Amino acid sequence: MRIPGTDSRRLLCAVREHMTSQDLKTQPLRPATIEDVAKIAGVSIATVSRTIRSPEKVAESTRKKVTAAIARTGYTANAMAQNLRMQRSRMVMVLAQSISDPNFPGILTGLEKVANGRGYGVLIGNTEGDVGLEEKYLSFLSTGMADGLVLLTGHVPVAGWPKNPEAALPPMVAVLRPVSPEAIAYVGVDDVAAAKVATEYLISLGHSRIAFISGPSGEIASDHRYRGYCMALSESSDQSSFWKIQGDGTSEGGRSAIERLFIRDSLPTAFVCYNDSTAIGVIGSLQSRGYDVPRDFSVIGFDDIPFAHNISPSLTTIRQPRGQIGELAMAHLLDYLPRRTVPAETTLLHGDLIVRDSCSTPRTG
Amino acid sequence: MRIPGTDSRRLLCAVREHMTSQDLKTQPLRPATIEDVAKIAGVSIATVSRTIRSPEKVAESTRKKVTAAIARTGYTANAMAQNLRMQRSRMVMVLAQSISDPNFPGILTGLEKVANGRGYGVLIGNTEGDVGLEEKYLSFLSTGMADGLVLLTGHVPVAGWPKNPEAALPPMVAVLRPVSPEAIAYVGVDDVAAAKVATEYLISLGHSRIAFISGPSGEIASDHRYRGYCMALSESSDQSSFWKIQGDGTSEGGRSAIERLFIRDSLPTAFVCYNDSTAIGVIGSLQSRGYDVPRDFSVIGFDDIPFAHNISPSLTTIRQPRGQIGELAMAHLLDYLPRRTVPAETTLLHGDLIVRDSCSTPRTG
DNA sequence: GGCACCAATGAAAAGGTTTACATAATTCGT
């Protein structure tokens, strides 16, 4: 096939430079460059670039020639070259403590959705709490492979922060777990208010001896939820006292919390759990001791993880609007990315109480 | 601070070109380039590059000067420039049908682990079955933003394939769901053998009327598991017939499969389910009909998702070695990435039978 | 002492874009 008015290169959906029969086999067809397009369209590479990025600046006639040439070569701009030139990567790094966290998929879906909608890619980094890994992932930022950072780790991974001037921080937003110094943006559920609602629900059912089973110590979200629990209790007419049992955020932690509890003689009638995993462990432990939930004990969780409605009894819990959290966080980050710094706004979302079957009036109510 | 023997720039952890007091505030400190390092070390940029990439080629004395300069500037090579020059991105795209698939975190962890170990990043793409999104994500490949592809979608996302010459395919490997034409590499569990083991286990407990609840039609893994089920049944002495009930891979699908089944008069005594989610739905439905699992019916799942041991009865199932699958797949892909094409090997891993509490001898055994 | 060789370094090209600036061509007003 000879194309009049151009050199005699053969074009399929990519361009081969020197057409020997050997090349046909070995050369893995070099992708077309802007120069190939320009040559075929009979214009300069600047015009090709303009045709793509600001078509209004190029004459109708040339525009047609160029688009035709692009179609024929199957040209797609080399992202590396673009990124180098434009000093950005259109890529956001998500640093997660654990990919297996049941909250993760929902959040990621939200993050991804808006990132993708704005032409950004999402790079994930699973740290498992390993600081070395964290630093490794951060190199994606310092090398320019990523423009911004979404933190699901609950702490700022920059060594030596907050000693250093905050100007050195990359654009980032925290999600799911609040970060201790509130100097960086955060999007999450209103833990205090939601835990309060959960506890009030138990009170409204007639419970007065309500225990809180915490998450791992140091987990800020756990403290917030405990605070909500305390507030609800304080505001109730019954003069009931706070009752905090240490858990660790896993179902095992919930189990062992119950084991330890049953050494004592006085028992609560209801449990507010730091999260659903804990609640599931609590329920399992109670059941294996021969108790019925919710007849003997009421249990309420937090998160509404996908399996909360699959256990029996199905779990009453607080729903985290995971998708929305992810979307808002990414939107916030992306909005401010061009400015290279994002304002430290805290956005708290409402967590709905999802009533299922794990709570009822207390037995000896 | 004045540094003798160099120009009088001030260096913190990045370099500022023109030091006016205004710049100090507005300029967001441009990261140091190789040129900055070279100037300070008093060598050419080539030498700096060599010091980093092939230290043995540069003299001890200069090496020390350069490393000192690097330390002082906090220089990190710009990944974009490197990638442009070296024609690769050190980035792998993972195309998933659904991030919320309970198998996803485990696989991703495996993928990530070896990718990260080899200096690669993992870019995730959540398609939700949307072909438009798929194509969008594929642009990461065609623009050179990613070097390779991991498919969790069960089909090749290249439009028009397999009509086109396979040379046009990017380097990729399928995982979790096999891809129909076996022309691309696949790493996964041996569905047939594992389902056979599961079924044989039920047979060994004394069951003879065993039903298979399938996944969505078209799901190759479901067909494979059904085949394993058939094989076990055929080989058993009892002349029992195959019994396939359509599910869709979700717990809802499992539920509705049971609903439909109970219209009939003859019932199986055990169920082999396409996956754990289905099994959980099946168990839930049986329980809400007042039956006891495993006393009245035995149910066996497939996958061993994290919650399989949290439901009651805890689920007997086949474990997918998710981490290992991810690791092997990524290793295979990365091994062949330089060659720009990966051999279409199929690697099948053994799936262990995890015996828990959802199966027992049949009631009227 | 001259020659070949080797080690260490530098100069410059290449990788593929975007875009400021310069230039050429067109239109318009007078």
Add this chain to the structure above:
DNA sequence: ACGAATTATGTAAACCTTTTCATTGGTGCC
């Protein structure tokens, strides 16, 4: 019909590396 203003296009620099090739200076050998 001529300069000004406008529009369309091209030239070349810049983005930051890596790497080939050439150059330099030094060493060992005859």
